[in-house]
Amino acid sequence: MNTEHSGSGDPARSLELLWRRRRQPTRGPKPALTVEGIVEAALRIADAEGIGGMSMRRVADELGVGAMTLYRYVPGKAELLDVMLDTVYGELPRRDVDGDWRAKLDEVARENRELYLRHPWLLQVAISRPPLGPHVMAKYEYELSAVEGIGLTDIEMDDTVALVNGYVHGAVRTAVEARQVIQRSGMTDKEWWLAHVPHLDKIGDAQKFPLASRVGTAVGNEFEAPYDSDHAFEYGLARLLDGVSALVENRSGPKD
Amino acid sequence: MNTEHSGSGDPARSLELLWRRRRQPTRGPKPALTVEGIVEAALRIADAEGIGGMSMRRVADELGVGAMTLYRYVPGKAELLDVMLDTVYGELPRRDVDGDWRAKLDEVARENRELYLRHPWLLQVAISRPPLGPHVMAKYEYELSAVEGIGLTDIEMDDTVALVNGYVHGAVRTAVEARQVIQRSGMTDKEWWLAHVPHLDKIGDAQKFPLASRVGTAVGNEFEAPYDSDHAFEYGLARLLDGVSALVENRSGPKD
DNA sequence: ACCTAACTGGGTACACTGTACGAAGTAACT
DNA sequence: AGTTACTTCGTACAGTGTACCCAGTTAGGT
Numbered sequence: 143m144n145t146e147h148s149g150s151g152d153p154a155r156s157l158e159l160l161w162r163r164r165r166q167p168t169r170g171p172k173p174a175l176t177v178e179g180i181v182e183a184a185l186r187i188a189d190a191e192g193i194g195g196m197s198m199r200r201v202a203d204e205l206g207v208g209a210m211t212l213y214r215y216v217p218g219k220a221e222l223l224d225v226m227l228d229t230v231y232g233e234l235p236r237r238d239v240d241g242d243w244r245a246k247l248d249e250v251a252r253e254n255r256e257l258y259l260r261h262p263w264l265l266q267v268a269i270s271r272p273p274l275g276p277h278v279m280a281k282y283e284y285e286l287s288a289v290e291g292i293g294l295t296d297i298e299m300d301d302t303v304a305l306v307n308g309y310v311h312g313a314v315r316t317a318v319e320a321r322q323v324i325q326r327s328g329m330t331d332k333e334w335w336l337a338h339v340p341h342l343d344k345i346g347d348a349q350k351f352p353l354a355s356r357v358g359t360a361v362g363n364e365f366e367a368p369y370d371s372d373h374a375f376e377y378g379l380a381r382l383l384d385g386v387s388a389l390v391e392n393r394s395g396p397k398d
Numbered sequence: 399m400n401t402e403h404s405g406s407g408d409p410a411r412s413l414e415l416l417w418r419r420r421r422q423p424t425r426g427p428k429p430a431l432t433v434e435g436i437v438e439a440a441l442r443i444a445d446a447e448g449i450g451g452m453s454m455r456r457v458a459d460e461l462g463v464g465a466m467t468l469y470r471y472v473p474g475k476a477e478l479l480d481v482m483l484d485t486v487y488g489e490l491p492r493r494d495v496d497g498d499w500r501a502k503l504d505e506v507a508r509e510n511r512e513l514y515l516r517h518p519w520l521l522q523v524a525i526s527r528p529p530l531g532p533h534v535m536a537k538y539e540y541e542l543s544a545v546e547g548i549g550l551t552d553i554e555m556d557d558t559v560a561l562v563n564g565y566v567h568g569a570v571r572t573a574v575e576a577r578q579v580i581q582r583s584g585m586t587d588k589e590w591w592l593a594h595v596p597h598l599d600k601i602g603d604a605q606k607f608p609l610a611s612r613v614g615t616a617v618g619n620e621f622e623a624p625y626d627s628d629h630a631f632e633y634g635l636a637r638l639l640d641g642v643s644a645l646v647e648n649r650s651g652p653k654d
Numbered sequence: 655a656c657c658t659a660a661c662t663g664g665g666t667a668c669a670c671t672g673t674a675c676g677a678a679g680t681a682a683c684t
Numbered sequence: 685a686g687t688t689a690c691t692t693c694g695t696a697c698a699g700t701g702t703a704c705c706c707a708g709t710t711a712g713g714t
Contacts, residue, residue, distance in 0.1 A: 170690025208693040270575040296616035312568035319526040353542040360552035381641025426661025464664040
């Protein structure tokens with residue numbers, strides 16, 4: 143099920159972990175693990191098996207230690223997830239784009255899309271309260287800089303960045319789910335449709351639902367190959383940026 | 399987290415269940431339960447506690463029977479979820495709208511939004527292969543009828559309906575997650591931000607991330623009240639339909 | 655009236671999950 | 685050497701979906 147949550151722990155403890163502010167102890171045995179190593183192992187598992195496969199025992203097995211050992215390094219699973227998020231956000235290139243705000247927002251969208259495709263488990267994590275680590279902050283700063291100084295209010299800047307991120311999230315989610323359902327079921331969309339048609343015919347829905355039958359069949363035939371998510375992404379992004387453009391022009395030269 | 403899946407069972411068995419095509423047995427004790435009753439109980443739980451709260455044991459408890467009893471009526475949890483989906487889609491009003499395709503698509507978006515708000519657990523279910531029950535078919539038929547006869551190809555009709563549904567899904571997901579995180583944490587966004595600020599100040603990110611600090615503070619102050627999701631929804635929907643309009647006009651009077 | 659086939663309810667078991675608790679071992683300071 | 689801080693990790697608990705099996709119930713056939 144979708145849902146793992148981020149940002150649920152104690153702020154002081156979480157930020158200490160995210161910014162690696164813990165003073166190393168002087169006495170006692172040397173720690174055998176590091177937070178970095180644990181996060182790396184957790185990311186390997188999540189990338190390969192989805193967020194559902196990333197259990198504390200599974201991560202501990204990967205590192206050759208007992209499950210409870212992890213709790214010496216990380217307060218709990220929620221906080222480990224926070225560090226994983228901040229870590230993968232660190233992979234974003236955050237390129238300096240020559241051009242106007244539109245070119246920059248376009249780049250933001252593409253970079254985020256790549257990240258989602260590389261780490262599909264990100265789509266299964268609800269990030270309503272982002273973990274305020276160094277890479278999350280840098281990501282937010284970078285994305286805001288794309289729409290800074292073009293006449294938007296602070297609130298509108300945040301809205302716009304959130305709108306683009308929301309669009310990319312939804313578009314990639316659809317594409318990834320389509321890809322995953324083919325893997326999980328071992329059936330292409332066409333095969334799945336053809337497996338249902340004879341039973342639907344028996345029920346007689348072609349008469350009751352003529353449009354659904356006609357369009358459903360057309361779509362089933364068209365997309366034997368993997369769903370053309372590239373085209374859908376480009377089209378939707380262009381429409382979205384057109385919409386933002388209207389707002390920017392309205393702000394830079396208001397009529398009333 | 400996010401994820402429960404739909405449409406994973408055997409097609410014949412699933413469709414038989416969705417369309418209630420099972421012949422009732424002649425011998426043996428009269429069944430104490432009905433599929434309808436089980437689905438009703440499961441919906442009550444999912445509406446109140448989210449999809450994570452809907453376990454087979456929990457549903458069985460609600461009905462005063464043992465967990466395994468449910469398996470006499472439903473092949474498994476995945477199929478029960480399919481019937482739940484088809485059932486709630488039956489709640490959609492599917493009003494006849496006077497007006498052009500835009501007014502109709504607008505209505506489709508609003509009806510779907512209401513449904514997501516009434517059953518937030520829908521947002522946690524990945525529906526890449528919809529359960530082909532009577533109400534899912536009727537929903538698809540109704541939504542296609544909004545864009546029938548305006549010059550789009552069958553594929554474009556499906557794309558357009560999917561685009562609108564995708565937008566609504568994303569917009570409501572953001573709003574619902576914001577609402578839920580306040581419940582779960584017992585903190586408003588402002589309180590959460592204020593709890594982090596002193597620690598972030600100690601780290602000194604205001605210097606490193608000036609834009610993020612400025613905009614983050616502005617957003618934190620603005621949205622003390624519940625996030626103004628109505629406004630965001632209206633704005634985004636208007637931009638989206640503008641984009642579709644461009645496609646429709648291009649199809650009805652192509653230049654090249 | 656009685657047998658049997660068909661059916662229902664549900665107990666137990668298995669392999670999972672996150673993590674609280676506490677025991678046992680190790681290293682550095684006094 | 686004793687104390688203190690720190691490590692690893694076994695056990696336990698309350699959950700999860702569901703395979704398997706047995707006991708009880710009812711209708712049809714004889």
